[in-house]
Amino acid sequence: MTHAIRPQPGILDIALYVGGESRLAGRDDVLKLSSNENPFGPSPAAQQALAASAAELHRYPSTDHMALRQAIASVHGLDAARIICGVGSDEIIHFLCQAYAGPGDEVIYTEHGFGMYKISARAAGATPVEVPEARRVIDIDAILAACTARTRLVFIANPANPTGTMIDLGQVARLADGLPEQAILVLDGAYAEFAAGYDGGAALVERRANVVMTRTFSKLYGLGGLRVGWGYAPREIIDVLNRIRGPFNLSGPALAAAEAAVKDTDFVAMCLEQNATWRDWLAKVLADLGVPSDASHTNFILARFADEAEATACDTHLRADGIIVRRVAGYKLPHCLRITVGDEAGCRRVARAIAAFKGADG
Numbered sequence: 001m002t003h004a005i006r007p008q009p010g011i012l013d014i015a016l017y018v019g020g021e022s023r024l025a026g027r028d029d030v031l032k033l034s035s036n037e038n039p040f041g042p043s044p045a046a047q048q049a050l051a052a053s054a055a056e057l058h059r060y061p062s063t064d065h066m067a068l069r070q071a072i073a074s075v076h077g078l079d080a081a082r083i084i085c086g087v088g089s090d091e092i093i094h095f096l097c098q099a100y101a102g103p104g105d106e107v108i109y110t111e112h113g114f115g116m117y118k119i120s121a122r123a124a125g126a127t128p129v130e131v132p133e134a135r136r137v138i139d140i141d142a143i144l145a146a147c148t149a150r151t152r153l154v155f156i157a158n159p160a161n162p163t164g165t166m167i168d169l170g171q172v173a174r175l176a177d178g179l180p181e182q183a184i185l186v187l188d189g190a191y192a193e194f195a196a197g198y199d200g201g202a203a204l205v206e207r208r209a210n211v212v213m214t215r216t217f218s219k220l221y222g223l224g225g226l227r228v229g230w231g232y233a234p235r236e237i238i239d240v241l242n243r244i245r246g247p248f249n250l251s252g253p254a255l256a257a258a259e260a261a262v263k264d265t266d267f268v269a270m271c272l273e274q275n276a277t278w279r280d281w282l283a284k285v286l287a288d289l290g291v292p293s294d295a296s297h298t299n300f301i302l303a304r305f306a307d308e309a310e311a312t313a314c315d316t317h318l319r320a321d322g323i324i325v326r327r328v329a330g331y332k333l334p335h336c337l338r339i340t341v342g343d344e345a346g347c348r349r350v351a352r353a354i355a356a357f358k359g360a361d362g
Helices: 044-055 066-076 090-098 116-123 140-146 170-180 201-206 235-245 252-263 266-286 306-318 342-356
Strands: 083-086 107-108 127-131 150-158 182-189 212-217 228-232 298-306 336-341
Touching: 044 252, 066 083, 066 228, 066 252, 083 090, 090 116, 090 150, 090 182, 090 212, 090 235, 107 116, 107 140, 116 127, 127 140, 127 235, 140 150, 140 170, 150 170, 170 182, 170 201, 201 212, 235 298, 266 298, 266 342, 306 336, 306 342
Parallel strands: 107 127, 107 150, 150 182, 182 212
Antiparallel strands: 083 228, 212 228, 298 336
């Protein structure tokens, strides 16, 4: 029997995305540090906005997301007309591939880059092209050397996931200036807020026609369960993306909660201060135990072990202690574990567990 019904080329080459685990059999005291979630949860203002929206569930949501776009623009000093909102920043990434890449085109991403870049490229029928990094840091020259007449999109996360490293804006600008004229540079800023003094590349977007920035409410703002993200781009690109965006892609409750979250700057400041304090503390404690990490500009650290066997053994030890972290062998870092920065109690708990694993005093 022949099968005439077939998906588009590239679809069956996609490996399913696997998120961080959240449960361990037989444990009711699980500490989940595998998905880079905010240990303080969402802002109380966002929770109140979500609850208040329940009475309007019979109403269709806004199609233009105007209130949320204006709130984002006000807080970040941006032009609301150049903002697009999506179901997490993942959807913005998908829109970009759908709109600008297809069969015969190439989409560049880096060695340890976010898995959705490759998935969205293949879904559009384009060819994903992986470029090596330099000791877990994006290599601008390697990216430029990989560009061809077929390059349509270049994705970099800055700060990067799962490495936590970042490059400065001068290097980002050099990359944007060196791309072929038909290519768009996409700056994935899912962790941009955690890098002090960094605008995620927003100023570069405003000065150039070939740069797009994506952001999310899933990390700092603690709204991963509602799936809200946004992008900032030249108006011409925003116009293109809105043509393929579903008119009701974000629910009313999600829009309301995100608007309240971005406006709650006091809660945001508290979360950032706690993250910086305990990120630096955890990195130093683990380094003293012989588990180094690169300086992180995010809400996680990438702990490096002697080899894959030690990383696997430590992960097993942590799981036995009710702690879930993220193994990142799928990102070509088999000797590493990505550990979300929790609150003080969470950081101390994971530090004690790794100290016990290493045979040191907790």
